[in-house]
Amino acid sequence: MKKIIEVAKYEYTHHVAKRRFWIALLGIPVGMLAIMGLSILFSFMSFDLEPVGYVDQANLIVQEQQVPENLGFFDIFIKLIPYTDEAAARADTENGTLQGYFVIPSSYLSTYSINYFSNKQPAGDVTNQINQLLRDNLLFQENIPNLDRIMSGSQISLESLDGSQTSDGTNWHNIIVPAVIGIIYFALVMTCGGFLLQSLVEEKQNRTMEIMITSMTPDNLMIGKIIGNLAVGFTQILVWALILVIGAVIFRDKLTFLSTLDLSAGYLAISIGLLVLAFIVAAGLMAIIGATMSTMEEAQSINGLMVVPLMLPFYFFNSFMTGPNGTLPRILSYFPLSAPFSLSLRMAFTTVPAWEIIMVFAILIVSVVLVFWLSGKAFRRGLLEYNKKIKLRDLFVKEANHG
Amino acid sequence: MNTIVVNHIAKSFGDMQAVKDVSFTVRPGEIFGLLGPNGSGKTTSIRVILDIYQPEKGTVTILDGPMTEEKLNHIGYLPEERGLYQDVEVYRNLAYLATLKNMTKEEIDQKLPAWLERFDLTEHQKKKTKELSKGMQQKAQLIAALIHDPEIIIIDEPFSALDPVNTQLVKDLLIELRNEGRTIIMCTHQMNQVEQLCDRLVLIDHGTVLLEGGLKEVRERFATNQVLIQTDSDLPENLPGVAKIEKEGLYHRLTSSDGTTPHAILQQLIDNKIGLNSFEIATPTLDEIFIKVVQEGRNGHEEDN
Numbered sequence: 142m143k144k145i146i147e148v149a150k151y152e153y154t155h156h157v158a159k160r161r162f163w164i165a166l167l168g169i170p171v172g173m174l175a176i177m178g179l180s181i182l183f184s185f186m187s188f189d190l191e192p193v194g195y196v197d198q199a200n201l202i203v204q205e206q207q208v209p210e211n212l213g214f215f216d217i218f219i220k221l222i223p224y225t226d227e228a229a230a231r232a233d234t235e236n237g238t239l240q241g242y243f244v245i246p247s248s249y250l251s252t253y254s255i256n257y258f259s260n261k262q263p264a265g266d267v268t269n270q271i272n273q274l275l276r277d278n279l280l281f282q283e284n285i286p287n288l289d290r291i292m293s294g295s296q297i298s299l300e301s302l303d304g305s306q307t308s309d310g311t312n313w314h315n316i317i318v319p320a321v322i323g324i325i326y327f328a329l330v331m332t333c334g335g336f337l338l339q340s341l342v343e344e345k346q347n348r349t350m351e352i353m354i355t356s357m358t359p360d361n362l363m364i365g366k367i368i369g370n371l372a373v374g375f376t377q378i379l380v381w382a383l384i385l386v387i388g389a390v391i392f393r394d395k396l397t398f399l400s401t402l403d404l405s406a407g408y409l410a411i412s413i414g415l416l417v418l419a420f421i422v423a424a425g426l427m428a429i430i431g432a433t434m435s436t437m438e439e440a441q442s443i444n445g446l447m448v449v450p451l452m453l454p455f456y457f458f459n460s461f462m463t464g465p466n467g468t469l470p471r472i473l474s475y476f477p478l479s480a481p482f483s484l485s486l487r488m489a490f491t492t493v494p495a496w497e498i499i500m501v502f503a504i505l506i507v508s509v510v511l512v513f514w515l516s517g518k519a520f521r522r523g524l525l526e527y528n529k530k531i532k533l534r535d536l537f538v539k540e541a542n543h544g
Numbered sequence: 545m546n547t548i549v550v551n552h553i554a555k556s557f558g559d560m561q562a563v564k565d566v567s568f569t570v571r572p573g574e575i576f577g578l579l580g581p582n583g584s585g586k587t588t589s590i591r592v593i594l595d596i597y598q599p600e601k602g603t604v605t606i607l608d609g610p611m612t613e614e615k616l617n618h619i620g621y622l623p624e625e626r627g628l629y630q631d632v633e634v635y636r637n638l639a640y641l642a643t644l645k646n647m648t649k650e651e652i653d654q655k656l657p658a659w660l661e662r663f664d665l666t667e668h669q670k671k672k673t674k675e676l677s678k679g680m681q682q683k684a685q686l687i688a689a690l691i692h693d694p695e696i697i698i699i700d701e702p703f704s705a706l707d708p709v710n711t712q713l714v715k716d717l718l719i720e721l722r723n724e725g726r727t728i729i730m731c732t733h734q735m736n737q738v739e740q741l742c743d744r745l746v747l748i749d750h751g752t753v754l755l756e757g758g759l760k761e762v763r764e765r766f767a768t769n770q771v772l773i774q775t776d777s778d779l780p781e782n783l784p785g786v787a788k789i790e791k792e793g794l795y796h797r798l799t800s801s802d803g804t805t806p807h808a809i810l811q812q813l814i815d816n817k818i819g820l821n822s823f824e825i826a827t828p829t830l831d832e833i834f835i836k837v838v839q840e841g842r843n844g845h846e847e848d849n
Binding site: 143144147148151155343344347348349350351352353354355356357358361 | 594596613616617619621623625626627628629630632640641643644645646688
């Protein structure tokens with residue numbers, strides 16, 4: 142056990158102490174934030190948020206524009222200012238106080254046309270807002286009971302024919318948890334799995350492996366490496382989570398939907414359990430690849446294939462939304478490498494029977510055992526074959542003779 | 545009790561039979577030479593001893609039983625293919641490998657500086673391994689094999705890449721370790737080193753044992769009926785008890801007739817008033833024995849096939 146911890150410690154400090162780890166760690170969220178920030182900045186820059194005036198010659202506006210409560214981060218609000226005098230509105234447009242002004246002519250109720258005066262094109266939302274203002278005022282004068290409720294529309298509940306799937310139509314953001322699980326899993330496999338693969342191939346190329354496996358058993362060596370790299374991965378997740386939490390705290394007023402997230406402890410525990418087990422399976426596969434390949438280039442080309450099962454649930458996202466208990470989502474959630482995102486996603490859209498969840502966990506545990514058994518063989522068989530790669534078949538056939 | 549008993553082991557890789565039938569014993573506190581030409585099965589035999597490979601046939605007994613993870617802590621190994629982390633500082637590299645031999649941080653911090661000092665590596669301890677010369681890397685690798693005070697030391701070509709000064713340093717160290725009671729298995733092609741260091745040896749080729757025994761015993765077994773003399777006198781054409789006289793540079797090689805002892809030849813030379821500068825029994829060098837045994841073994845191998 143002591144040696145397993147020593148290996149894990151070495152693997153952890155070896156990667157975490159490297160500058161490239163921190164560059165990748167902080168670079169990814171900073172890069173993503175920078176891209177998001179720039180795109181938001183450019184969109185805002187393309188909006189003219191200066192107020193717009195209106196002159197109501199038809200005397201239709203009795204209720205002025207309401208400033209919406211809980212204005213979302215991405216909601217655009219342009220203030221509409223009433224003017225009694227067109228000349229004043231024109232003067233304010235000329236001196237830049239207004240971006241332009243509407244004139245609602247006295248003939249509006251017969252023509253339904255209004256004029257906009259400006260040297261600029263009206264921003265997209267300005268026309269929506271003046272139309273909204275007119276519509277609200279015209280309806281207000283009709284004295285329709287429950288007008289507010291009618292205007293805010295119906296609350297639609299969705300239910301599948303067998304009653305297993307229910308939704309109030311507003312829980313789209315429940316996919317945030319599976320999406321986060323999926324992204325974390327993908328990032329873990331790609332970075333930490335990559336580190337593991339790299340460390341094995343490097344040890345093989347450096348010939349350090351022979352020293353290592355004459356100090357401890359290959360199985361313990363691999364367990365130590367997986368734990369170490371898993372810890373590197375969790376450090377990565379922790380830092381990213383910290384960045385997300387700080388971001389969420391700073392922008393808490395704008396991210397109101399987060400409070401409606403369905404974050405039951407059981408759901409989170411299942412998702413995290415799937416994530417850890419699937420990562421161990423992926424890491425074990427990486428170890429087999431690392432042990433059987435003789436150069437990093439070969440290992441990376443095979444490793445590239447690992448991406449496919451990880452990406453499948455993303456490709457078939459629509460199938461999960463439209464039929465989370467359909468054949469494809471089910472198969473993907475039974476397959477160890479695609480299980481974390483797939484099952485978590487299904488659970489977000491529907492109620493997955495308990496037996497299925499237990500079965501997925503059983504498949505993952507069996508896979509962990511199988512992958513460990515196979516990678517132990519790959520270590521013995523492949524690690525000292527410096528100059529040639531080992532075929533998967535060899536692991537079963539030749540070692541089985543005297544295993 | 546023997547330290548290591550290798551009993552009829554066999555190991556193949558696919559169609560290649562790396563070790564066919566190898567047996568030998570290594571006694572406590574000796575330097576044991578494991579010799580053989582390239583590809584003879586030496587490294588595979590060592591890997592079987594170290595439990596890296598499982599033998600298809602035969603057994604290995606080490607310290608009175610099968611190999612265990614605990615026993616690995618008592619073995620120091622310098623593999624043929626040297627291996628240290630190239631991008632890691634020498635001190636950290638060696639300290640990490642020492643922890644895998646169950647050493648505590650305190651023990652390492654106490655012993656490692658002394659080893660670095662002994663091998664003249666103290667000023668290089670902060671350098672990355674790849675920044676060291678080949679000879680320095682070799683010395684660092686030796687530290688990795690020895691720092692945990694192993695009972696059994698297995699070293700493959702310990703003198704490769706070393707200059708004469710460092711070769712002497714390592715030789716002195718091996719003798720010192722033997723005198724402390726450590727058991728050493730040494731693989732090398734340098735027969736002069738074997739002659740100077742080994743107590744016993746085994747010679748293998750094509751995965752089978754060609755020769756095993758004590759160094760003195762092996763040399764005596766291959767001793768010829770010849771003496772080498774150095775003289776300024778002219779030798780008579782016929783000397784009783786001498787079948788043939790050949791000139792080899794400054795020496796004359798005298799082949800005795802059957803049953804004539806070297807002592808009888810010496811007496812003949814004195815009786816014939818031949819002034820002698822030197823007189824020695826012509827025992828073959830280990831190099832000569834090695835070549836002879838391997839060639840005979842290969843001829844036999846071809847005939848078998």
